[in-house]
Structure formats: C-alpha cells, structure tokens
Amino acid sequence: MNIDWENLGFEYSPTKSNIRFSYHNGEWSEGKLVNSSNITLSIASNCLHYGQAAFEGLKAFACKDGKVRIFRPEENARRLNDTADYLLMPKFPEDKFVEAVKTVVKDNIDYVPPYGTGGALYIRPVLIGTTSQIGISAAEDYELIILVCPVGPYYKGGIKPVNAMILDDFDRAAPGGTGHVKVAGNYAASLYPTRLARQEGCHVTLFMDAKTHEFIDEFGSSNFVAVTAEGSYVTPKSRSVLPSITNKSLMVLAEDLGLKVERRPIHRSELEEFAEVGAVGTAVVITPVGKIVHKDKVLEYGDTIGPVLKRLYDEMTGIQYGEIPDRHHWMLEV
Numbered sequence: 001m002n003i004d005w006e007n008l009g010f011e012y013s014p015t016k017s018n019i020r021f022s023y024h025n026g027e028w029s030e031g032k033l034v035n036s037s038n039i040t041l042s043i044a045s046n047c048l049h050y051g052q053a054a055f056e057g058l059k060a061f062a063c064k065d066g067k068v069r070i071f072r073p074e075e076n077a078r079r080l081n082d083t084a085d086y087l088l089m090p091k092f093p094e095d096k097f098v099e100a101v102k103t104v105v106k107d108n109i110d111y112v113p114p115y116g117t118g119g120a121l122y123i124r125p126v127l128i129g130t131t132s133q134i135g136i137s138a139a140e141d142y143e144l145i146i147l148v149c150p151v152g153p154y155y156k157g158g159i160k161p162v163n164a165m166i167l168d169d170f171d172r173a174a175p176g177g178t179g180h181v182k183v184a185g186n187y188a189a190s191l192y193p194t195r196l197a198r199q200e201g202c203h204v205t206l207f208m209d210a211k212t213h214e215f216i217d218e219f220g221s222s223n224f225v226a227v228t229a230e231g232s233y234v235t236p237k238s239r240s241v242l243p244s245i246t247n248k249s250l251m252v253l254a255e256d257l258g259l260k261v262e263r264r265p266i267h268r269s270e271l272e273e274f275a276e277v278g279a280v281g282t283a284v285v286i287t288p289v290g291k292i293v294h295k296d297k298v299l300e301y302g303d304t305i306g307p308v309l310k311r312l313y314d315e316m317t318g319i320q321y322g323e324i325p326d327r328h329h330w331m332l333e334v
C-alpha cells in the first residue's frame, strides 16, 4: 500500500474491504466484510432497469489527537431510510447502519488520509433492489453495500470559487418528484444539463424550482446557501431540495456565530443582492460561487471565498479534524 496522500482527488480506488448486507424473505442478514470491488447480479435486477437504488455519502477524518472520527453517521442512517421509504425499499436499522459504518472504517483504517493532508475517508453506502424481474414493482431482495475510499482535499492551493449556470430549459426535480431523496436516477438526469453548463465554462448548474422557475432550488449535487447584505445565512425552503446534512450543520454553526438563519423560498431576483454565495455538501463542505451565469448576464461574487462563508468553513472543518471542541457532539469515534 503506497498512497500519495497529497495528490488524491475525488475518485474511487479499491481499499481493503467493503461491508455488505443482504435482504431476503423480509430479513436483513448480518454484515460481511468483503475484499472484492465487484458484485454478481442477475441481469434482470430491477435496480439496473428501473433504478430502484438509493445512496448516501459521508466522511471519516483523522483528527489532530490521532483518533479517527465519523461526521454525523446517524443523520445519513435516517436519510437513507427516508429514501428507502420513498422507493418502497426495506428500512435498514439505524443503529446497525452506524455500527456498520464504524466497522468498515475500522477495517480500512490504513486508508484514512493522515491528519494534516486535508483528506478524508469517503464513505458511500448504496442500497439496491436485486430481484430478477421484468414487471415494474418493488424488489423483494436487496443489497446494502458500504464502500470507502480515500479522497483528497478539494482545494489544493487554496479555496477557489466555481462558476454556476442557470439553464432555463432544464429542471433537476419536480415538486412532486424525487428531489428530496437521494435516488440514484436524479443524478443521471442531471448529467446532460451539467455538460451544457461545462461547455460554457461553468462547473455547476443552479436549478430553479421546476414549477415556476422563479425560486431557487439547489445545485446539481449540493445545496444553495447565500449571505445577504445584512449578514444573514439564507437557504431555500423547497420540497424538491435534498436535505443536506452539511447545510443543516452549517445553519447550527451560523446561529452559534450570532448570524440570523433564514430557510425560506428565495426568489431568483435576490441573486443580485447577495454578498456571498456557496454550494454546500459533504464533498467540499462549502464551495464559494464566484459567478452565476444566466444567458448573457453574469452576476459576480468575488474571486475568493467571502468572510462569512470562510468563517463557517473554518468552524466546520475545525470540528471535523478535531482542532476545535465538538460542542454539538457530531463526531463519532471509531
């Protein structure tokens, strides 16, 4: 094992093991640590044809005191079950999920990027329907796999803002659809608009609400947050936004810092007035948005991260790496 910790990206690489659970005849099996990166599936598995698939994403960090800790795994356990519910998949017991995450991190402890490299062990649970069937209905058999891989710091050489694009002809999720749950198919559906945005020099797509296109929903795979001219932390309230655990945590930290936190519908015209804009999620915590492009119009928010988002970023990563006290008890030691 010879990992170049300094040059890790956000990519899959095999590790020592992943943990797997099977669901048959109405019961979850015990977890099994498996070395292989492959699975054997029936060619008629319904996850392949009809997308009965849910996933999650969380991280474990090597902390300053030498211990390894996982950020809020019980939140991911709950959200996975919300997605499972919506897709008619069996729930997975939340305490068992947290234990499984701990077990797989422990077994792959050598793959956790050392403290100081800025990396983390990314943890990816995926839940799939595996019954062979041609008719469209919920599967009877499922597989929950929790894989891990080391990922690097997103910001080698400092935090760099990204450009976002608003596309009038595309939506991420309908108000009565699956935007609020982490369903695999949501992401396949966002590839095409994201490619269009990339062709125009933008890194991400900012989606409006699908019904009126008047209100902001979120980016393709991260929540929208902004800091108003008065210094409030604002984020959209919308049924089709995925409830980000990072955003939920940042709202708590913003309140700790004495900021006003507003979760409410945000009209797109407000984009002209925001002092800072960010995209938030597990992968990067906060990515500052430097520009938002809509047709010929470009709104600019500066070429570095703004002071409020920087403060929140430092606070969050400080807790994750054990540099400041974990006052909300978010970190679970493995």
Ligand SMILES: *Cc1c(COP(=O)(O)O)cnc(C)c1O
Pocket (backbone or CB within 6 Å): 057, 182, 218, 219, 220, 221, 222, 223, 242, 243, 244, 245, 246, 247, 280, 281, 282, 283
């Ligand atoms: C996963 C995800 C996020 C971020 O959620 P976190 O729990 O903070 O990682 C935001 N938006 C979408 C669409 C997502 O899929």
